[in-house]
Amino acid sequence: METTILLDSLRKAGLRITPQRQAICELLATSHDHPTATMIYETLKPRFPSLSLATVYNTLEVLVRLGAVNVLGNAGDGMAHYDADTDPHINLACVSCHKIVDFPSQYVQFLDEEISAASGYRVLGARVLYYGLCPECQQKTSIARRETDYDHRRDNA
Amino acid sequence: METTILLDSLRKAGLRITPQRQAICELLATSHDHPTATMIYETLKPRFPSLSLATVYNTLEVLVRLGAVNVLGNAGDGMAHYDADTDPHINLACVSCHKIVDFPSQYVQFLDEEISAASGYRVLGARVLYYGLCPECQQKTSIARRETDYDHRRDNA
DNA sequence: GCAGATAATTATAATGATTATAAATTTATA
DNA sequence: TATAAATTTATAATCATTATAATTATCTGC
Numbered sequence: 469m470e471t472t473i474l475l476d477s478l479r480k481a482g483l484r485i486t487p488q489r490q491a492i493c494e495l496l497a498t499s500h501d502h503p504t505a506t507m508i509y510e511t512l513k514p515r516f517p518s519l520s521l522a523t524v525y526n527t528l529e530v531l532v533r534l535g536a537v538n539v540l541g542n543a544g545d546g547m548a549h550y551d552a553d554t555d556p557h558i559n560l561a562c563v564s565c566h567k568i569v570d571f572p573s574q575y576v577q578f579l580d581e582e583i584s585a586a587s588g589y590r591v592l593g594a595r596v597l598y599y600g601l602c603p604e605c606q607q608k609t610s611i612a613r614r615e616t617d618y619d620h621r622r623d624n625a
Numbered sequence: 626m627e628t629t630i631l632l633d634s635l636r637k638a639g640l641r642i643t644p645q646r647q648a649i650c651e652l653l654a655t656s657h658d659h660p661t662a663t664m665i666y667e668t669l670k671p672r673f674p675s676l677s678l679a680t681v682y683n684t685l686e687v688l689v690r691l692g693a694v695n696v697l698g699n700a701g702d703g704m705a706h707y708d709a710d711t712d713p714h715i716n717l718a719c720v721s722c723h724k725i726v727d728f729p730s731q732y733v734q735f736l737d738e739e740i741s742a743a744s745g746y747r748v749l750g751a752r753v754l755y756y757g758l759c760p761e762c763q764q765k766t767s768i769a770r771r772e773t774d775y776d777h778r779r780d781n782a
Numbered sequence: 783g784c785a786g787a788t789a790a791t792t793a794t795a796a797t798g799a800t801t802a803t804a805a806a807t808t809t810a811t812a
Numbered sequence: 813t814a815t816a817a818a819t820t821t822a823t824a825a826t827c828a829t830t831a832t833a834a835t836t837a838t839c840t841g842c
Contacts (some may be wrong), residue, residue, distance in 0.1 A: 483818085483819095484808090484809065484818065484819070486808080486809085486819065486820080488819085488820075489819090491710070496679065504799095505799080505800080506799085512774065518820080518821070518822085519769055519820045519821085520820065520823095521799095521800090521802095521821095521822095522801085522802090522820075522821065522822080522823090523819080523820055523821070524822085525799095525800065525801075529801095541696075541697075541752055541754075546798080546799070546829085547797085547798095547799065547800095548800085558736070558827065560744055560746055562746070563749065565806085567668055571740060571743075571744055573736060573739055573740070573814080574739075575732045575735050575736050575739065576736070578732050579715070579730060579732050579733070579736075579753075582730055582731075582732065583715065583717070583728060583730070583755055586728075587717055587728055588759070588760040589717050589719070589755070589757045589758060589759055589760070590757045590758040590763055591754055591755055591756075591757040592700055592720065592757040593755070593756055593757070594753075594754065594755045594756070595752060595753075595754045595755075596736075596751075596752075596753050596754075597752045597753075597754075598740055598746070598748055598749075598750070598751045598752075599750055599751070599752075600745060600746045600747045600748040600749040600750070601747040601749070602745070603745040603746070605826095608758070618692075630798085640790090641789065641837090641838060641839080643789095643790065643791080643822080643838080644839080645790085645791075646790090653842085661828095662828080662829080675791080675792070676791085676792085677791060677792045677793065677794095678792095678793095678828095679791075679792065679794090679829095679830085679831090680790080680791055680792070682829065682830075683790080684790095686830095701826070703800085704828065704829095705828085705829085745819095748791080755811080771785070772824090783842105784841100784842085785840105785841095785842090786839105786840090786841095786842105787838105787839090787840085788837105788838080788839080788840100789836105789837085789838070790835105790836080790837070790838080791834105791835080791836070791837080792823085792833100792834085792835070792836085793832100793833095793834090793835095793838090794831100794832085794833090794834105795829070795831085795832080795833105796829105796830080796831070796832090797828105797829085797831085797832100798827100798828100798829090799826105799827095799828095799829100799834090800825105800826085800827090800828100801824100801825080801826070801827100802823100802825070802826085803822100803823085803824080803825090804821100804822095804823090804824105805819105805820105805821085805822090805823105806819105806820080806821075806822095807819080807820065807821085807832100808817105808818085808820080809816100809817085809818075809819085809820070810815100810816090810817085810818090811814100811815085811816085811817100812813100812815085812816105
């Protein structure tokens with residue numbers, strides 16, 4: 469759907485559209501979770517047996533630098549998640565299952581305008597990341613209670 | 626100023642107020658930049674020659690788990706920045722000089738309410754981080770232009 | 783105040799995501 | 813098709829963060 473947007477931004481920057489880059493862009497544009505470099509690598513590995521993690525990181529870095537992709541702080545799992553949707557929106561991260569979903573809000577665009585207008589910053593991007601417990605994990609933890617408290621490993625970063 | 630809030634949250638959790646923890650809380654509450662673990666460590670080292678980085682990380686982890694401190698994704702320098710202000714507000718990170726400043730916005734609290742009400746998530750915290758070029762760095766880069774483009778090392782995470 | 787139990791700090795090693803490097807491969811162009 | 817430039821790959825290095833185990837400090841009841 470917006471795969472072409474990503475590819476176009478590569479083209480416009482004079483970069484080559486390799487099969488690997490194409491696949492990565494496609495994955496980023498179509499997947500509705502917000503994959504990490506490793507997730508992308510493992511998803512694509514069967515189709516590109518020679519694929520290297522470095523290529524995934526390189527491509528992601530290029531896309532981020534071009535402003536076509538945003539990086540979300542980790543969701544409690546110590547890895548960077550990537551988001552091909554650069555329109556103003558909110559990400560909801562579950563600290564238990566580490567999923568990240570989108571949440572459409574009418575207020576975010578106001579934020580953007582407010583900041584650009586009042587701060588003096590040249591805004592290049594944003595990460596609006598709320599974290600908490602998703603409905604499913606609320607049930608799980610309300611059952612397991614204090615027992616299997618979620619692991620706090622890599623909770624920071 | 627809000628040092629006591631941090632200390633109280635430790636007390637309420639039944640944790641001990643050690644000199645190290647007190648100093649870390651004080652630093653978090655009073656410094657207006659948003660320090661990293663290493664910055665805290667190096668600031669306090671002269672006063673606590675035996676201080677260990679592990680203590681800083683431990684204390685920060687405790688404060689984060691208690692919800693008294695938020696973790697901001699890195700500002701282009703590959704390190705976690707900590708924010709003792711948990712009231713809804715926006716952080717502006719400069720990708721060039723890696724400073725993070727606060728920006729008061731009237732819309733953030735609406736966001737909070739909207740999400741808590743409509744998403745089904747139990748919201749535990751948020752990182753509203755906009756990144757771009759601060760006014761000072763805009764001048765610098767407009768002078769240096771394409772030459773000394775800022776280093777993209779650790780731009781992700 | 784003091785001993786015993788518990789919690790916290792410290793020093794150090796281990797982990798693991800991300801980056802850097804250099805060689806091999808592919809792509810675009812003439 | 814040959815050449816040059818860009819990209820991919822494999823691998824090693826980096827470095828923030830965690831885990832571990834031993835030492836030290838803190839609290840509670842006497």
